[in-house]
Amino acid sequence: MAVERTLSIIKPDAVAKNVIGEIYSRFEKAGLRIVAAKMTQLSREQAEGFYAVHRERPFFNDLVSFMISGPVMIQVLEGENAIAKNRELMGATNPRDAAPGTIRADFAVSIDENAVHGSDGPETAAQEIAYFFKSDEIRPRTR
């Protein structure tokens, strides 16, 4: 199985709940390595650009307002099958449908405030990583 990279965001609700470490621990236990990370508060333009694919959807404005409501923690995860593995750890978009033990089941309260983002495929992963990180800000394992 191929080593992949994926973009993960710990959203404002989970940062406010002080569970960054708990979520990082789940990534690490699943064999995913954090190879880049930054805490920031997104501007409206950044959030709109990031979620541009959803621009026409009825929830777009609420989604953008939520994503800029507080700091987020953005990371690149690297590992075997990282994209699907991260989606599995996250659980379903709506925490009500998320399997027990997933990040969204444990930390999210609603479909609007659902704790984490993860890239949904190889192309979006590459685009989303480049959206937030320059290549020299990504530091894969060297020892």
Ligand code: RTP
């Ligand atoms: P994300 O992109 O944040 O990782 O979430 P996802 O792939 O599981 O879900 P996606 O379909 O990409 O939707 C992006 C975010 O928009 C909000 N959403 N609300 N009210 C609704 O029907 C609805 N559908 C989606 C969610 O917060 C979702 O994470």
Ligand code: MG
């Ligand atoms: Mg998505």
